[in-house]
Amino acid sequence: MPSQLPTSPAAPPARAARRRTVEPFTVVSYLTVTLFALFCLVPLWMIVAGSFTDESVLSLRGYSLLPDPFSVDAYAQLFSGxxxxxxxxxxxxxxxxxxxxxxxxxxxxxxxxxxxxxxxxxxxxxxxxxxxxxxxxxxxxxxxxxxxxxxxxxxxxxxxxxxxxxxxxxxxxxxxxxxxxxxxxxxxxxxxxxxxxxxxxxxxxxxxxxxxxxxxxxxxxxxxxxxxxxxxxxxxxxxxxxxxxxxxxNVTNATVLPGGSAPVVPVYQLRLALTVVTIGPIILAYPFAQRYFVKGLTLGATKG
Amino acid sequence: MSAPPPRRPPGGRLGRWALLLLAAPGVCYFAVFAYLPMAGLVVAFKDFNIREGIFGSPWNGLANFRYFFETGDAPRIVFNTLFLNGLFLAATLAWGLLLALMLNEIRLHLFKRVAQSVVFFPYFVSPIVISVMLQVLLAGVGGEGGALNDALSVLHLPEVSWYTEPGAWPWILTVVKVWQLGGYLSVIFLAAITAISPDVYEAGVIDGASRARMAFSITVPLLRPTAAVLLVLGIGRIFYGDFATIYAIVGDNGVLFSTTDVIDTYVFRALRSLGDFGTTAAVGLFQGLVGLVFVTAALIIQRRYARESSLL
The missing domain is CATH 1.10.3720.10 (MetI-like)
Structure with a gap:
């Protein structure tokens, strides 16, 4: 609790020194929280990246973190139907x-x-x-x-x-x-x-x-x-x-989803694109909504 | 819900009736969607067919229950339900608590806010999206590879065909639950940590205790009531499998049933594919009754040990 620690220059030397030392637990905390945050994000990011990756590349090289070459085919098909x-x-x-x-x-x-x-x-x-x-x-x-x-x-x-x-x-x-x-x-x-x-x-x-x-x-x-x-x-x-x-x-449904005229349907890319479209609004609303959720949870945890 | 001093009774009789108008939609809702279905459970004791309806179908005593327990599915799905939910509960609570302790160490305000937002986000991701995510990680395109296998091959480890490997799924599902609920639970714990008076740390600061020492010897014991409440609530729900997530991920992949089939998924499949109302209702009633025992036990324990900080 740094707010509890003295911040004025007149503070006893021992305490002032304590403030500056970096403690192992603090370092571990920063590292672990960062890793867990990445762990939360990376799978979602792979879906986004995959949805912009050409299906042939997806099946050849697997999923990656950067779409290369960049392709919006799946979205084009998705919105054509x-x-x-x-x-x-x-x-x-x-x-x-x-x-x-x-x-x-x-x-x-x-x-x-x-x-x-x-x-x-x-x-x-x-x-x-x-x-x-x-x-x-x-x-x-x-x-x-x-x-x-x-x-x-x-x-x-x-x-x-x-x-x-x-x-x-x-x-x-x-x-x-x-x-x-x-x-x-x-x-x-x-x-x-x-x-x-x-x-x-x-x-x-x-x-x-x-x-x-x-x-x-x-x-x-x-x-x-x-x-x-x-x-x-x-x-x-x-x-x-x-x-x-x-x-x-049911993969065959993919042929029904877009206009139906496409010769080869990029099933996997399409699936990822639809996933992005599905969670898109939640991601957009999230920054505004999040604090209300925290408030609600806090209320639920302390009231009753 | 304790009973604080009663408010002064409101105006006239008429005013009171107007007030009941406000409650009417909610009351009707629970009557139709919560209480009426309880009566509908008579189906569990009937040889049900749609044409004759709930009350026209002939009674068949306990035949539906006998059928369920004789198919040999019962021990497996009951065990899976308890085992998986127990695993989920322990893992998510432990991780949520640890994460809250670590988030509490973070002093860079912006970093903390961003981190909290990020770890909370998976709570809002739907089960279907989670299942797409898992396929990206574990199955890849056309069932070949997947990001995790790509990583394994980089490390020169053998690839695993995850979707045909039932033994791995309790742990995979546990990781999924931790991913989904870890941040959510950490917010609850963090709220409880914020409520702790800074005074209690003073002795620790003077004695020169390390941050880790203070977290585990001062904060954790003070969080025990919160953890107890969450644990008790979780135990109360332990008989209700996490249907949506498990079914979205496993679906009708029979290879994985031996370790992932829980009561809810079993009932759902039986209802959809077999249309066997009698047996499914019997399983539902069995689940409801055993669930009730768990909830009641949980509530009694909660009343006794954590009276001060009950969630409900």
Whole structure:
């Protein structure tokens, strides 16, 4: 803790000396963190580099860190077909609509729990908590979506099973409970109703936590493919992740993906290009979103 | 969730009803997607067919369960589930803690921020993308080579055909989990480290303890509650295999099932390829019940030992 160490010139010599010595653990830390950071990045970078490398070079020389010769064939092919546009639309719909619905439902329920109404809040807490302990598993959900709700091939089949995460409800509750009661009481005195208090006072105050849970939901929806693989069988409705999964699982699909006119389809390069296209938006949004995630995690780790 | 002093009850009866309106969508959601499926588990005791539906299909007692336990798959997938999840939990927690300690040593502000952003990023990478990544590293183009094998051949080591080598996969998957969750967990631990009062290090500084000594003798013991909570949460979920990642990576590659098939992947495959609802529901119910035992045990332990810093 350098902040604890004296920084003024008047500091005792022993301590001043300590400050300057470089300790082995510090060196090891810098090295290990750097190596692990590289370990986190390099595989992703190889995908990016590979997506710009000509397929023939890929199969001849294997993957490398620099694309040589540089080739955008895969991207050209990818965007020549309509599948990619449709898949993007599907993923945007699932992520956008899903996140809005999730945040609305989560905030509403969390507020009623946080409000600590005598006969309601406690049962609601248990009601929300139990699904974390026990779930019916895959089969009942499958039957519910396909036989009861008839949502096969609907994007809502991907959205609904993930609509609310109890964990995020409770993080939101913890935040709501920090809002001073006096604010609500004075609003009451001024004649504001419960709904008015929620929409006009609570929600604006809760923007930071709403951002956090929105981000958590959005990433979940963006990366979701499990529900998609179960419920979406119409290729026109495939979201990005499912399109990518199909391209991996079934190489012949690659011939369907681009316009279909190409004589030789660069399957591997195409696969990598589609991967880059799939994580692209996350990489772009990441610098802005990251601090909210850290905030949310910190809140989750210290509150409760 | 302790119960702090109750707030003053809100306005009139009407106001209260308006408030319930806010909770209604969430309540409906859990009723339909969490509680209704629990009732749907009766399928586990039925000879289910789609035409007659959940309630029309004839009962068949415990036949579905018997079938699952008699196929001989049960011990293998139960073992895999516990073994893999245990491995993941131990490795990710240990690495997350160590990484947090090391990140805490870093004083160059920009370096620290960049490093933290980088190691946190894999958390957002989808399982499918991870599987593409692994193919680049382990399989190469057309199943030949791969970056790791290229590296091995540079070192004059024999190449390995990873995708036909079941023994290696528990460890490969563990590395994947560490890659995916190491940074995420380090953020949680780092938050806990920041909350430690600088005073506790003063004695160490005066005694001339090394940074390493202070990290392992002062910081680590103070992080024990955080680690305990994460451990307990992990143990509570230990019976739920990490479906998405494992299935995305292994898929239907039967060669690797002996070491990678967990309950979730088993259920998923049985449902998709065989359409056997009865048995899969039975396996799901079995998983749910054993999972419940684990969660409950975990919660009881948590209540007893880590009351102060519970995540939930």
């Amino acid at each position: 309509r599948a990619i546009g449709r898949a993007y639309l599907a993923t945007l719909f699932i992520t956008g609509v899903g996140t809005v619905l999730s945040v609305a439902c989560t905030a509403g329920l969390a507020w009623v729990i946080a409000r600590r109404l005598r006969p309601v809040s406690r049962p609601l807490t248990v009601f929300t908590y139990l699904p974390m302990l026990f779930s019916g598993g895959l089969v009942p959900i499958y039957l519910l979506v396909t036989q009861v709700l008839h949502l096969r091939d609907s994007w809502f089949a991907v959205i609904l099973p993930h609509l609310m995460m109890p964990f995020l409800v409770f993080i939101t509750v913890a935040f709501f409970q920090q809002i001073p009661t006096e604010i609500m009481e004075s609003a009451h005195v001024d004649g504001a109703g419960e709904l008015r208090i929620f929409f006009r006072i609570v929600l604006p105050l809760a923007k930071p936590i709403l951002a956090v849970i929105a981000l958590f939901y959005a990433v979940t929806y963006w990366n979701e493919w499990f529900m998609a693989i179960l419920f979406i069988s119409d290729p026109d409705k495939y979201p990005l992740q499912l399109l990518l999964q199909n391209l991996i699982a």
